[in-house]
Amino acid sequence: MRHLALTLLALSLSVPAAAQTAAARPAASVTTGASAAERRMAEFAAADAAYGEALLERLVNQNSGTLNSAGVRAVGAMMEAEFAALGLTSEWIDGASWGRAGHLIARHRGNGRGQRILMIGHLDTVFEPESPFQRYSRDGNIATGPGVGDDKGGLVVIIGALRAMRHAGTLANADIVIVLTGDEERMGAPVDVARGPLVEAAMWADAALEYENLVRDDGQDYGTIARRSSSNWTITATGNTGHSSAIFTPGMGYGAIYELARILDAFRRELPEANLTYNVALVAGGTPAGLDDSEEHASATGKTNIVPSDAVACNATRAPGCQRCPTYASTSARSRSRAASFPQRPSLASCGSPIASASREKILSLVHAIAIQRPSLVG
Ligand SMILES: [Zn+2]
Numbered sequence: 001m002r003h004l005a006l007t008l009l010a011l012s013l014s015v016p017a018a019a020q021t022a023a024a025r026p027a028a029s030v031t032t033g034a035s036a037a038e039r040r041m042a043e044f045a046a047a048d049a050a051y052g053e054a055l056l057e058r059l060v061n062q063n064s065g066t067l068n069s070a071g072v073r074a075v076g077a078m079m080e081a082e083f084a085a086l087g088l089t090s091e092w093i094d095g096a097s098w099g100r101a102g103h104l105i106a107r108h109r110g111n112g113r114g115q116r117i118l119m120i121g122h123l124d125t126v127f128e129p130e131s132p133f134q135r136y137s138r139d140g141n142i143a144t145g146p147g148v149g150d151d152k153g154g155l156v157v158i159i160g161a162l163r164a165m166r167h168a169g170t171l172a173n174a175d176i177v178i179v180l181t182g183d184e185e186r187m188g189a190p191v192d193v194a195r196g197p198l199v200e201a202a203m204w205a206d207a208a209l210e211y212e213n214l215v216r217d218d219g220q221d222y223g224t225i226a227r228r229s230s231s232n233w234t235i236t237a238t239g240n241t242g243h244s245s246a247i248f249t250p251g252m253g254y255g256a257i258y259e260l261a262r263i264l265d266a267f268r269r270e271l272p273e274a275n276l277t278y279n280v281a282l283v284a285g286g287t288p289a290g291l292d293d294s295e296e297h298a299s300a301t302g303k304t305n306i307v308p309s310d311a312v313a314c315n316a317t318r319a320p321g322c323q324r325c326p327t328y329a330s331t332s333a334r335s336r337s338r339a340a341s342f343p344q345r346p347s348l349a350s351c352g353s354p355i356a357s358a359s360r361e362k363i364l365s366l367v368h369a370i371a372i373q374r375p376s377l378v379g
Contacts, residue, residue, distance in 0.1 A: 037168045037169065037170050038168075040164075040167065040168040040169075041161075041164040041165060041167065041168040041170065042164075044163070044164045044167040044168065045160055045161070045163075045164045048160060048163060048164065051160075051163070052156045052157075052159070052160045053138075053143070053156075055078075055082070055155075055156050055159060056136070056143065056148065056152060056153060056156045057136045057145075058078060059075055059078060059079075059147070059152040059155060059156070060135070060136040060145035060146060060147055060148055060152050061134075061135060061136050061145070062074050062075050062078065063125075063127065063128075063129050063134060063146070064123055064124050064125055064147070065124065065125060065126070065127050065128030065129060065131070066100065066101075066124040066125070066126070066128075066182070066183050066184075066185045066186040067128055067186065067294065068101075068128060068129050069095075069100065069101035069102075069182075070101075071129070072100075072101035072102070072123050072124050072182040072183075073092070073101050073102070073182075075123045075124075075152075075155075076092060076101075076102070076104040076123050076180065076182065079104055079106075079123070079155060079159075079180060080092070080104060080106070082159045083106040083162075083178070086108075086159075086162050086163065086166055086171070087108070087166075087171075088106045088107060088108045088162075088176075088178070089106065089107050089108075090104060090105065090106045090107075091104075091105045091106075091107075092104055093105060093197055095182055095183065095188060095194070097193055098183070098187075098188030098189060098190065098193045098194035099188040099189060100182055100183035100186075100187075100188035100194065101123075101124070101182040101183070102182050103123075103179060103180060103181045103182050103197055103198070104123065104178075104179075104180040104182070105177065105178065105179050105180075105197060105201070106177070106178040106180075107176070107177050107178075108162075108171065108174060108175065108176040108177075109175060110172070110173040110174040110175040110176070111173040111175075112175060113173070114173060114174060114175060115175075115206040115207055116175045116176075116177070116204055116205045116206045116207075117174065117175065117176045117177075117205060117206070117207055117208075117209065118176075118177050118178075118179065118201050118202060118204070118205035118207070118208040118209070119158050119161075119176060119177070119178040119179075119208075119209050119211065120178075120179055120180075120181075120198070120208060120209065120210040120211065121151050121154045121155050121158055121178070121179075121180045121181075121210075121211045122151045122154075122180060122181045122182070122183075122184030122185070123151075123155075123180050123181070123182045124181075124182050124183060124184055124185050124186070125146050125147035125150070125151075125152070125185060126146075126185045126186075127146035127147070128296075131146065133145075133146050134146060136148065149213045150212060150213050151184065151211060151212055151213075153213070154211030154212060154213070155180065155211070157211055158178060158211055162176075177201045177204060177205065179197060179198050179201045181195075181198060212224070228275060228277075228318040228319055229318065229319055230316060230317070230318050231316070231317045231318075231319070232295075232314065232315065232316050232317075233314070233315040233316075233317065234291065234295060234312060234313070234314050234315075235260065235263060235264075235312065235313045235315065236310070236311075236312050237256045237257075237259040237260040237263065237310070237311045237312075238256055238309060238310055238311075239253055239254065239255045239256035239259055239307065239308065239309055239310075239311075240252050240253050240255075240307065240309070241255070241287050241306060241307050241308065241309035242306075242307055243305060243306070243307070244304070244305045244306060244307055245305075246307070247307050252307055253307075255307040255308045255309075256285055256289075256308045256309055256310050256311035257285035257286075257308045257311045259311065260283070260285060260311035260312070260313055261311075264280055264283075264313060267280075267315075275319075276317070276318070276319055277317070277318045278315055278316065278317040278318070279315065279316045279317075280313050280314070280315055281314045281315070281316060282295075282296070282298055282312075282313065282314040283298075283311070283312070283313045283314075284298035284299065284300040284311070284312050284313075285300060285302070285308050285310065285311035285312070286300035286301050286302030286308050286309075286310065286311075287301065287302055287303070287306050287307075287308050287309045287310065288300075288301065288309060288310050289301070289302075289308070289309075289310040289311060289312060290310060290312060291312055291314070295314055298312060
């Protein structure tokens with residue numbers, strides 16, 4: 001049954017987007033050295049592209065921003081119908097206890113003699129209902145739309161692989177669990193609850209395949225065996241406030257906005273290293289200034305003659321992972337944390353995964369060092 005995992009992977013590599021035409025698909029890479037069943041699967045997948053594209057269009061046109069719980073559930077219902085048509089049983093796990101829509105888990109019971117396969121995808125996208133980017137479109141071989149690759153394209157590949165397996169007669173004996181999370185782009189909390197079902201499925205499985213975007217370079221497909229972990233931070237700088245005529249004096253300091261700018265610029269100058277990226281996505285400063293609960297919107301009020309008391313910035317950092325991490329770690333490794341008012345040492349909540357914890361500690365050490373270089377400026 002080792003063949004099965006390889007075949008599924010090959011299918012996922014060869015059908016990265018349903019909009020791809022049969023002519024453009026590198027069928028030779030699937031069929032070279034393949035068994036008769038694998039060739040039947042590859043041929044079916046090539047002929048089944050129109051089904052996949054129609055499904056992709058329906059999935060993409062249903063908004064499922066992570067915080068749009070009704071939309072995430074609607075995409076889950078569409079996938080449940082696909083699984084039911086293939087003879088799989090599905091279970092919706094409500095996400096109220098981690099503050100998100102929930103997860104869909106589908107199961108196919110085989111003969112219990114082969115490898116147990118876990119297929120991982122996600123129902124949500126980063127595009128909430130207020131985003132202007134909502135609809136599917138196609139221009140030649142290029143499909144465009146929210147989640148068309150990440151990860152609704154992946155969901156279509158999962159269905160395409162299962163349909164091909166059924167056609168070739170390889171599905172009947174296969175033991176498969178599919179976990180489609182509803183909060184991959186913005187994980188709920190607590191993390192051990194939010195990722196509990198995925199970890200449980202990973203413990204059951206002998207092999208896991210994750211259906212995020214892959215890379216094609218020069219016509220060659222590349223699989224991913226490890227990914228950088230991702231952490232989101234909020235930096236909050238606070239300062240003394242008063243009339244602007246007193247700024248730069250020992251009693252007043254520089255105000256919160258200069259301090260935040262100093263820290264962010266130090267990030268830019270001092271943190272760079274190979275494979276480490278960190279993006280400042282949102283900044284606000286004033287008297288007062290702050291983020292709402294979603295941390296996607298900021299508000300600020302200020303007068304030109306007032307030294308600002310508050311400044312906030314949202315960051316996303318991606319740090320190198322480790323090769324030993326199981327596939328599911330790429331989905332479960334996201335963590336959220338808040339670096340509270342400097343110069344207190346910021347703390348990161350554990351993400352429950354070993355991935356890149358050393359890198360995170362290094363980043364935190366640097367952040368802390370930057371933050372306390374000039375503590376007298378922080379009110
Ligand atoms: Zn994704």
